[in-house]
Amino acid sequence: MDPRLAALRDAIDAADAELVRILAKRLEISREIGQLKHELGQPLYVPSREAELIAGRRADAEHAGLPGDLIEDILRRTMRESYQRQKHQGFRRVNPDQRPIVVVGGKGALGQLFVKWFELSGYAVHVIDKDNQNELPTAVSDALLVLIAVPVAQTEDVIANLPELPSDCVLADVTSIKQKPLQAMLARHSGPVIGLHPMFGPSVPTLAKQTILVTPGRDHAASDWLIQQFAIWGVQVHSLTAEQHDKAMSMIQVMRHLSSFVYGYHLSKENPDLEQLVQLSSPIYRLELMMVGRLFAQSGELYADIIQSDQDKLSMVRRYLKRFDDVLKLLETEGREGFVREFEKVALWFGPYAEGFLRESINLLQHTSDSRS
Amino acid sequence: MDPRLAALRDAIDAADAELVRILAKRLEISREIGQLKHELGQPLYVPSREAELIAGRRADAEHAGLPGDLIEDILRRTMRESYQRQKHQGFRRVNPDQRPIVVVGGKGALGQLFVKWFELSGYAVHVIDKDNQNELPTAVSDALLVLIAVPVAQTEDVIANLPELPSDCVLADVTSIKQKPLQAMLARHSGPVIGLHPMFGPSVPTLAKQTILVTPGRDHAASDWLIQQFAIWGVQVHSLTAEQHDKAMSMIQVMRHLSSFVYGYHLSKENPDLEQLVQLSSPIYRLELMMVGRLFAQSGELYADIIQSDQDKLSMVRRYLKRFDDVLKLLETEGREGFVREFEKVALWFGPYAEGFLRESINLLQHTSDSRS
Numbered sequence: 001m002d003p004r005l006a007a008l009r010d011a012i013d014a015a016d017a018e019l020v021r022i023l024a025k026r027l028e029i030s031r032e033i034g035q036l037k038h039e040l041g042q043p044l045y046v047p048s049r050e051a052e053l054i055a056g057r058r059a060d061a062e063h064a065g066l067p068g069d070l071i072e073d074i075l076r077r078t079m080r081e082s083y084q085r086q087k088h089q090g091f092r093r094v095n096p097d098q099r100p101i102v103v104v105g106g107k108g109a110l111g112q113l114f115v116k117w118f119e120l121s122g123y124a125v126h127v128i129d130k131d132n133q134n135e136l137p138t139a140v141s142d143a144l145l146v147l148i149a150v151p152v153a154q155t156e157d158v159i160a161n162l163p164e165l166p167s168d169c170v171l172a173d174v175t176s177i178k179q180k181p182l183q184a185m186l187a188r189h190s191g192p193v194i195g196l197h198p199m200f201g202p203s204v205p206t207l208a209k210q211t212i213l214v215t216p217g218r219d220h221a222a223s224d225w226l227i228q229q230f231a232i233w234g235v236q237v238h239s240l241t242a243e244q245h246d247k248a249m250s251m252i253q254v255m256r257h258l259s260s261f262v263y264g265y266h267l268s269k270e271n272p273d274l275e276q277l278v279q280l281s282s283p284i285y286r287l288e289l290m291m292v293g294r295l296f297a298q299s300g301e302l303y304a305d306i307i308q309s310d311q312d313k314l315s316m317v318r319r320y321l322k323r324f325d326d327v328l329k330l331l332e333t334e335g336r337e338g339f340v341r342e343f344e345k346v347a348l349w350f351g352p353y354a355e356g357f358l359r360e361s362i363n364l365l366q367h368t369s370d371s372r373s
Numbered sequence: 374m375d376p377r378l379a380a381l382r383d384a385i386d387a388a389d390a391e392l393v394r395i396l397a398k399r400l401e402i403s404r405e406i407g408q409l410k411h412e413l414g415q416p417l418y419v420p421s422r423e424a425e426l427i428a429g430r431r432a433d434a435e436h437a438g439l440p441g442d443l444i445e446d447i448l449r450r451t452m453r454e455s456y457q458r459q460k461h462q463g464f465r466r467v468n469p470d471q472r473p474i475v476v477v478g479g480k481g482a483l484g485q486l487f488v489k490w491f492e493l494s495g496y497a498v499h500v501i502d503k504d505n506q507n508e509l510p511t512a513v514s515d516a517l518l519v520l521i522a523v524p525v526a527q528t529e530d531v532i533a534n535l536p537e538l539p540s541d542c543v544l545a546d547v548t549s550i551k552q553k554p555l556q557a558m559l560a561r562h563s564g565p566v567i568g569l570h571p572m573f574g575p576s577v578p579t580l581a582k583q584t585i586l587v588t589p590g591r592d593h594a595a596s597d598w599l600i601q602q603f604a605i606w607g608v609q610v611h612s613l614t615a616e617q618h619d620k621a622m623s624m625i626q627v628m629r630h631l632s633s634f635v636y637g638y639h640l641s642k643e644n645p646d647l648e649q650l651v652q653l654s655s656p657i658y659r660l661e662l663m664m665v666g667r668l669f670a671q672s673g674e675l676y677a678d679i680i681q682s683d684q685d686k687l688s689m690v691r692r693y694l695k696r697f698d699d700v701l702k703l704l705e706t707e708g709r710e711g712f713v714r715e716f717e718k719v720a721l722w723f724g725p726y727a728e729g730f731l732r733e734s735i736n737l738l739q740h741t742s743d744s745r746s
Contacts, residue, residue, distance in 0.1 A: 002413060008406045015399040016430055020444060022395060024437050026388040033381045040375060057389055064397050071393060073450050076743040081443050153709070199655030203735050209742045211655060238653060245653075251645050252658040259632065262697045265715060268722035269696060270689070272624050278726070280611060280618075282572030282584060284664075285625040290737070291660070293730035296723045300716030304709040314701065316643070321697055323642060324635045328690065336526070336677040342638060343673030349641035350669045353651070357666035362576050364663070367740055369582045370449040 023078060030082035034089050041092035045083060045208040045234030069363075083208035083234060091232050093122040095225040099144040100124040104136070104158060109202035109299075110174055111149035117207060117233060137163040145226065148173035148181070152305040159184040167191045170223050174198055176253065176306055178215045178242035186217055193217030194226070195242060197249075208234030215242040250316055257303050258317055263292045283365040396451060403455035407462050414465040418456060418581040418607030442736075456581035456607060464605050466495040468598040472517040473497040477509070477531060482575035482672075483547055484522035490580060490606060510536040518599065521546035521554070525678040532557040540564045543596050547571055549626065549679055551588045551615035559590055566590030567599070568615060570622075581607030588615040623689055630676050631690055636665045656738040 037044055057075055058068030101118050105111040106127030118125050126139040140146055140163055148171075150158050155175045165171060171189040173181045174196050182195040195215035204210055212235050214227070230237055240248075267274075281289060295303065307314075330338040347354055410417055430448055431441030474491050478484040479500030491498045499512040513519055513536055521544075523531050528548045538544060544562040546554045547569050555568040568588035577583055585608050587600070603610055613621075640647075654662060668676065680687075703711045720727055 002409070004409055005406065005413070008402055008409065011402045012399065012406070012426075015395055015402060016444075016448070017433065018395050019392075019399070019447070020430070020434050020437050020439060022388055022391050023434075023443065023447070024439050026385065026392070027439070029381055029384045029388060033378065033385070036375070036377055036381065040378070053385075057393070060390065061393050061396075064393050066393060066397050066400070067454065070396065070450065070454050071389075073743075074392070074396070074447050075389070077443065077446050077450070077740075080739060080743050081440065199653070199658075201657075203731075205739065211653075213653060240649075240653075244649075248645060248650055248653050251640070251643060251650060252654060252661065255636070255639075256658060256661050258700070259636070259697075261716065261719075262693070262700050263628070263632070264719045264723065265700060266628075266693045266696050267624070268719045270624060270692070271722075272621065274723070274726055276617075277621055277624060280572070280584075280586060280613075280621050281625060284574075285572075285629060287660075287664070287737075288625065288629050290730040290734050291657075293723050293727050294734045295727075296716070296720040297727035297731035300713040300720070301709070303716065304712040307712070308704065308709060314704065317701065319643070320635070320639045321694065321701070323639050324632075324694055324697070327631070327635050327638060328687065328694070331681065331687065336674070336681060339677040339680070340673040343634065343669070343676065346634075346637045346641045347669040347673070349644075350637065350647070350666050353647055354666050354668075354670035357663040358576075358670035361663050361667045364660075364737070364741065366453060366578065367450075368737065370446075370453050 026078060027081060027085070030079075031085060031089075034082065034086045038089050038092060041232075043232050043234060044086050044091075047236075050079070080206070083206040086208070087120060087206065091117070091121040091229075094229040094232060095123075095144065097144050098124070099142050100126045100139070101145045101147065102126045102128060102136075102139045102143045103147045103149055104128045104162075105148065105150035107131075108149055108151070110198065111147075113202050113204075114147060114149060114174070121229060121232070140165050140169070142166065143169045145170045145172065148175070148185075151301065152176060153308070155181045156184045159188050162188050165189050165191060168222065170194060170226060171217075172196050172223070172226070176249065178213075178245045182215055182217050182242045192219040192222035194220065194223045195245075197245065206234070209236065210234070211236045211238060213237075213245055214239045215245050254307055254314075254317065255320065257295070258307050259320075260292045260295045261303065261307075264296055267292070283368045284361075287365070287368060399451060400454060400458070403452075404458060404462075407455065407459045411462050411465060414605075416605050416607060417459050417464075420609075423452070453579070456579040459581070460493060460579065464490070464494040464602075467602045467605060468496075468517065470517050471497070472515050473499045473512070474518045474520065475499045475501060475509075475512045475516045476520045476522055477501045477535075478521065478523035480504075481522055481524070483571065484520075486575050486577075487520060487522060487547070494602060494605070513538050513542070515539065516542045518543045518545065521548070521558075524674065525549060526681070528554045529557045532561050535561055538562050538564060541595065543567060543599060544590075545569050545596070545599070549622065551586075551618045555588055555590050555615045565592040565595035567593065567596045568618075570618065579607070582609065583607070584609050584611060586610075586618055587612045588618050627680055627687075627690065628693065630668070631680050632693075633665045633668045634676065634680075637669055640665070656741045657734075660738065660741060 034044055054072050054075060057071050061071035062068050101123050103111050103115050103125060106115045107129035115125050115127055128136050128139055143166060146165060146169060148155060148158060152175045155173060168191055170192045171185050172194045173185060175181045176197055178195045178197060185193045194217050197213040199211040199213060212230055214237050216239060227237055278289060407417055427445050427448060430444050434444035435441050474496050476484050476488050476498060479488045480502035488498050488500055501509050501512055516539060519538060519542060521528060521531055525548045528546060541564055543565040544558050545567045546558060548554045549570055551568045551570060558566045567590050570586040572584040572586060585603055587610050589612060600610055
């Protein structure tokens with residue numbers, strides 16, 4: 001090897017060693033900050049503080065002739081690590097009330113996640129699942145919160161069959177649809193009721209920056225401590241009506257799951273050489289395959305329930321299918337011109353979002369290429 | 374603010390300042406390596422060397438109590454910066470032959486990209502487009518390479534109408550379908566012929582780690598210099614037959630573009646509040662919206678051409694639609710059980726890829742959450 005090249009590679013090695021040292025130091029300081037915030041009962045993730053810090057670092061970097069995007073990406077990646085480690089320090093408990101939290105379906109994937117985070121925050125959690133339903137009446141008798149985390153198909157029954165709850169107990173569910181569970185909860189319990197839809201799966205390593213959609217039911221003030229607890233975990237909360245929620249979700253959720261399922265089903269029937277398909281895929285097609293394939297590493301029951309949860313949604317899918325057919329007919333009758341005409345109408349509808357999504361996706365696709373080697 | 378917190382934040386500021394300093398230093402050393410490799414005529418991106426370096430750094434990091442993934446992600450992000458900067462230093466020119474490269478359609482998005490990269494490598498490039506077609510005969514008369522980069526719908530005509538090329542001139546195209554263009558090129562030119570399909574869009578900031586699919590036509594050896602030039606740019610090459618190529622592409626390309634288009638078309642007809650949709654989207658739905666919306670920031674003509682390029686592909690889409698319909702019927706007749714049964718069959722078909730895709734997507738989705746604040 002050329003000696004100059006060897007020397008420069010030694011210099012890279014030295015720089016990387018320094019890099020490792022500084023990252024380790026930064027994570028240690030973050031750990032201490034997490035510890036202190038834990039003592040002070042402050043939330044770990046404060047969007048405004050993070051935005052401010054990032055902006056400052058971008059400025060420093062650009063001053064040093066470094067692209068702001070580079071330092072921003074690296075800091076965000078490092079912060080992820082800090083947020084994930086915070087788990088090990090636990091979180092401040094917002095509600096001092098010693099009464100237990102009951103998670104019905106607490107052995108399901110999402111149920112387990114909430115059990116874990118409530119325990120990380122020092123709450124006494126009573127897990128109820130198929131194997132110990134007989135404990136339900138005693139468990140809820142002095143419950144602070146009863147959280148329903150059963151499959152969507154069973155949610156309404158489980159709610160309807162709940163024993164009497166303390167009048168000040170908060171009744172909540174985490175189902176991906178909200179109108180029917182909320183109605184069921186309001187009918188069963190006369191106290192505080194709130195609907196929750198966590199916009200994340202059980203696989204998330206941290207709740208920081210995750211979103212929970214909240215559909216108020218009754219006596220919202222009584223659930224304030226719960227919302228504050230989410231904030232301590234770093235969760236962002238969006239409040240909307242159950243109707244708004246279900247309408248928006250049918251638009252993204254059912255469409256996404258069903259069309260991903262059909263795509264996978266279609267591929268398995270066409271039966272191409274999957275390995276070759278993956279090899280030939282550019283980042284964007286690889287991403288497509290990934291988002292379809294990942295579905296099938298998960299529970300078919302879960303997706304069946306989400307898709308079946310609401311007949312209105314299936315009628316919306318029928319309209320989608322009809323439109324797909326219309327587009328094929330358009331291609332056959334008017335060809336290129338007809339397609340381009342409709343394309344431009346849709347582009348108008350997306351407006352500035354189209355450009356925004358393109359920019360965002362370019363960065364994302366670049367990230368997926370980074371990992372090749 | 375608590376003085377202890379203030380002190381720790383100062384420590385974070387200091388660590389980040391050091392981080393910026395080291396990243397700047399590393400980029401400078403990379404620049405010198407790039408410069409040297411340019412002089413030595415070595416490719417910038419060598420997969421084996423990168424993999425080796427990453428493995429070593431992961432070990433060092435884990436030795437220092439740092440997760441290997443963290444240092445790997447950060448190094449890959451930093452290397453991206455180095456690869457992008459290499460553009461400014463130019464690339465070694467593999468073929469010393471002084472004759473020009475002619476890019477027909479050189480003012481189109483993809484054409485411009487190749488013009489730029491050939492020029493970065495010191496080749497004389499003659500750009501032919503609508504406005505100067507009269508120059509084509511003179512331009513090709515002593516051409517080293519004639520690259521066809523016109524819209525797919527025009528490719529065959531443009532090739533058929535090419536003037537006589539020098540017998541040793543390489544004739545190549547960059548169309549997203551390969552059988553028909555390759556046949557047209559073999560029919561028109563008796564010399565070296567090669568089909569190329571760049572698996573990237575004009576927006577890529579660097580060609581390092583990008584892929585070009587190669588479908589050999591005639592006298593492959595005569596195109597060796599071109600393949601080597603791609604390697605110098607950091608491009609990875611996959612060779613396959615035009616038939617294999619078109620079959621695989623119809624599976625991913627047309628399906629992806631058409632279903633994304635119909636999804637956007639569907640959304641615009643359902644006309645939900647897009648801003649609210651985006652707000653409510655979890656990373657995975659946001660990704661979905663992004664991949665659909667980005668389409669409409671691009672050229673409708675381009676997508677019309679890709680989708681129309683091959684009737685067999687549309688018949689494949691018809692099969693997809695039929696299956697979509699079958700699935701809806703299945704949901705109506707057999708409900709949950711039927712869905713889950715088919716789901717498990719597809720899961721079997723994906724085999725270990727499902728798990729792999731899920732893991733990969735979790736990291737990717739985490740990356741998209743990182744950027745929130």
